[in-house]
Amino acid sequence: MKKMEKTTRFARNLLAVAAGLTVAGLAQAGEVEVLHWWTSGGEAKAASALKATLQAKGHSWKDFAVAGGGGDSAMTVLKSRVVSGNAPAAAQIKGPSLQEWAAEGVLANIDDVAKAEKWDSVLPPVVANVMKYKGNYIAAPVNVHRVNWLWANPEVFKKAGAKVPTTWDEFFVSAEALKKAGIIPVAHGGQPWQDFTTFESVALGVGGTDFYKKALVQLDQATLKSATMDKVLETFRKVKGYTDKNAPGRDWNLATAMVIKGEAGMQLMGDWAKGEFIAAGKVPGKDFTCAAAPGTAKAFTFNVDSFAMFKLKNEANVKAQKDLAAAIMSTDFQEVFNLNKGSIPVRLNMDLAKFDDCAKLSSKDFVDTAKSASLVPSVAHGMAVPSAAAGAIQDAVSQFWNSDKMSVADAKAKIASAAMTK
Numbered sequence: 274m275k276k277m278e279k280t281t282r283f284a285r286n287l288l289a290v291a292a293g294l295t296v297a298g299l300a301q302a303g304e305v306e307v308l309h310w311w312t313s314g315g316e317a318k319a320a321s322a323l324k325a326t327l328q329a330k331g332h333s334w335k336d337f338a339v340a341g342g343g344g345d346s347a348m349t350v351l352k353s354r355v356v357s358g359n360a361p362a363a364a365q366i367k368g369p370s371l372q373e374w375a376a377e378g379v380l381a382n383i384d385d386v387a388k389a390e391k392w393d394s395v396l397p398p399v400v401a402n403v404m405k406y407k408g409n410y411i412a413a414p415v416n417v418h419r420v421n422w423l424w425a426n427p428e429v430f431k432k433a434g435a436k437v438p439t440t441w442d443e444f445f446v447s448a449e450a451l452k453k454a455g456i457i458p459v460a461h462g463g464q465p466w467q468d469f470t471t472f473e474s475v476a477l478g479v480g481g482t483d484f485y486k487k488a489l490v491q492l493d494q495a496t497l498k499s500a501t502m503d504k505v506l507e508t509f510r511k512v513k514g515y516t517d518k519n520a521p522g523r524d525w526n527l528a529t530a531m532v533i534k535g536e537a538g539m540q541l542m543g544d545w546a547k548g549e550f551i552a553a554g555k556v557p558g559k560d561f562t563c564a565a566a567p568g569t570a571k572a573f574t575f576n577v578d579s580f581a582m583f584k585l586k587n588e589a590n591v592k593a594q595k596d597l598a599a600a601i602m603s604t605d606f607q608e609v610f611n612l613n614k615g616s617i618p619v620r621l622n623m624d625l626a627k628f629d630d631c632a633k634l635s636s637k638d639f640v641d642t643a644k645s646a647s648l649v650p651s652v653a654h655g656m657a658v659p660s661a662a663a664g665a666i667q668d669a670v671s672q673f674w675n676s677d678k679m680s681v682a683d684a685k686a687k688i689a690s691a692a693m694t695k
């Protein structure tokens with residue numbers, strides 16, 4: 274009898290402990306479904322750093338990867354999920370689109386996390402403002418990518434007797450030399466967002482910062498129809514002449530692989546391309562070089578990746594979502610993620626000791642160009658204008674790139690009219 278009583282008490286205690294554990298477990302461990310489009314070698318490594326960071330907090334990660342550089346496909350899939358009332362916890366959404374999503378009333382206010390982690394004092398204001406809707410944080414930024422880069426393979430440049438160009442005139446001299454040496458001068462992936470990425474670097478290099486801002490950020494009609502735009506479009510078309518016939522449809526990372534293998538000499542692409550070189554074991558300054566796109570050394574087109582947080586009902590998942598937001602901005606995560614992604618930390622005053630010279634240059638130029646007003650948002654990567662206008666301009670630019678018969682005057686008119694899309 275005594276023994277039974279004891280056992281019963283023990284069993285009761287055990288049950289109570291187990292129940293407590295379950296409650297505690299439920300309150301803490303949640304699941305976070307994260308939509309992103311990081312599927313290339315370097316991108317996947319960076320994404321796995323995010324997953325590991327979340328799992329280290331005891332939560333589980335549900336991967337929602339939608340392949341397709343630039344994220345056009347990911348955004349289409351996200352829209353249908355949200356419309357059907359099944360939003361993920363977090364989604365890679367950037368720039369003005371964050372405001373568009375917040376205006377739909379589907380994003381969560383994460384001010385409590387931002388306050389506790391002092392985001393206002395560790396983020397550049399230009400970034401913090403984009404992460405807020407009506408003064409409240411609705412997204413967490415992960416990095417700063419620079420878009421106006423030119424990646425080159427020094428070995429093939431040497432073979433061709435060419436030098437890495439700093440102006441557009443030099444670019445075509447080098448391209449000609451590479452071509453003569455039997456190397457594809459420019460590795461390009463013919464997808465609208467890649468055409469547009471090249472276009473904005475040409476616009477910045479040929480037209481300069483003021484032109485870029487007026488034409489592509491303010492969408493000023495007179496500037497879009499100006500003679501400078503003719504020069505931009507002519508230069509852009511000339512670049513195409515140095516790409517190969519298999520470019521249409523090619524993914525950006527396959528274009529980077531052509532430079533890595535020495536099949537092509539150079540690529541105009543944002544520094545997520547560096548993530549590919551690094552993932553392939555290549556050393557910056559030795560196996561590949563990074564230089565500002567021709568004529569753009571004193572400017573910086575920025576592209577900040579961020580995760581918007583959607584409103585959730587399940588309490589444990591809300592907790593997991595907040596832990597994710599806090600983790601994203603931690604110094605440890607910012608370091609490991611950006612070392613793999615090719616970008617630089619978005620958090621100010623981070624120690625860059627582990628970063629390479631490309632990242633150090635990017636960081637210096639980010640600060641310098643902010644002071645000289647030549648830090649500009651990337652229009653091709655959704656940082657500058659509402660998504661409807663950006664999409665319409667992208668289509669017009671791609672049409673011109675793909676139809677050699679379209680005149681510069683026609684392209685100019687098409688782009689100017691696309692810029693008015695609301």
Ligand code: BGC
Binds near residue numbers: 341
């Ligand atoms: C994103 C990068 C990504 C790239 C290629 C850009 O728009 O900001 O994070 O690596 O697209 O997919």
